[in-house]
Amino acid sequence: MDPRKHQTIEVMSELMRLTDLALKEKPDIVVWPEGSFNMDYIAFQKTTIVNELREYQQKSNTWLLTGSMEYKDKENAAKDHGKDQDSYNSSMLISPEGEMKQSYYKIHLVPFTEYFPYKEELPWMWKMLKEFDINWWEKGETRVIFEHPLFTFFTPICYEDVFPGEIALFVKDGADVIMNLSNDFWSLSPVEGKQHAINSLFRAVENNRPLLRTTTSGLTCYIDVKGRIVKSLPYYENGYYVVDVPLPGKTLTFYTKAGDWFPWLMVICFGVLVVLSFIPWVKKKFIK
Numbered sequence: 001m002d003p004r005k006h007q008t009i010e011v012m013s014e015l016m017r018l019t020d021l022a023l024k025e026k027p028d029i030v031v032w033p034e035g036s037f038n039m040d041y042i043a044f045q046k047t048t049i050v051n052e053l054r055e056y057q058q059k060s061n062t063w064l065l066t067g068s069m070e071y072k073d074k075e076n077a078a079k080d081h082g083k084d085q086d087s088y089n090s091s092m093l094i095s096p097e098g099e100m101k102q103s104y105y106k107i108h109l110v111p112f113t114e115y116f117p118y119k120e121e122l123p124w125m126w127k128m129l130k131e132f133d134i135n136w137w138e139k140g141e142t143r144v145i146f147e148h149p150l151f152t153f154f155t156p157i158c159y160e161d162v163f164p165g166e167i168a169l170f171v172k173d174g175a176d177v178i179m180n181l182s183n184d185f186w187s188l189s190p191v192e193g194k195q196h197a198i199n200s201l202f203r204a205v206e207n208n209r210p211l212l213r214t215t216t217s218g219l220t221c222y223i224d225v226k227g228r229i230v231k232s233l234p235y236y237e238n239g240y241y242v243v244d245v246p247l248p249g250k251t252l253t254f255y256t257k258a259g260d261w262f263p264w265l266m267v268i269c270f271g272v273l274v275v276l277s278f279i280p281w282v283k284k285k286f287i288k
Helices: 008-025 048-060 074-080 123-131 160-161 165-170 188-209 254-258 261-287
Strands: 029-031 064-071 085-092 100-105 153-155 179-180 211-215 221-222 229-232
Touching: 008 029, 008 048, 029 100, 048 085, 064 074, 064 100, 064 179, 074 100, 123 221, 160 165, 160 179, 165 179, 165 254, 179 188, 188 221, 188 254
Parallel strands: 029 064, 153 179, 179 211
Antiparallel strands: 064 085, 085 100, 211 221, 221 229
């Protein structure tokens, strides 16, 4: 199901059905994909749908992590139902008591689908797109490490898990697990979903951290610290899995600590070689 094309109540009802099945195995945390709860949990806390989710959580006896959205100005968003209000593509952690404990706002937005990069240079195009009722996300600024009673984790949203340096910064900040929430429904094909997942599995190896992906249609899977896909679900089929994830400890890999020094070293070496290659020509041309 695509949260952008289905009503939030439809998506949530199906996720609750699947979660009820998963809860029989008493998981420590349940994870829903990007955009699953497409409503501000705080701004609209008195609405029927938020109350329904809160009451569901209070009966679940476990934690819930879900993709969501949040408004920049919650008070005004509540007054005018979010019309023309700036908002974030976000994830939120809800306790077994139904309280939202933490949230993260997506930092790396997708150009032209989540934000317009030329607002200042092409204001006429920005205005035209707004008139066509296209809404963009606001950019998050803060790296958030979520704290579960048993472990810590962070939530790269959608393609944020393809940026090695950014993922390493979160791990440096103390994360035990990489928890990716994605909506790959746009592709309408398993090919792009598979490419996305293959890109992300390198993050597990680079940082020696298990990586779990929950998607609306891409590759929902558990990738261990050696980059092996231990468990997965079929593409474009409703389903769930419960998996035990060993935690590797707080030790940082060389890559996590040092970052992308190797490609930069290659750039510097290439530059030096270019300069050296010109020396014979300079001597011949200018030095008699």
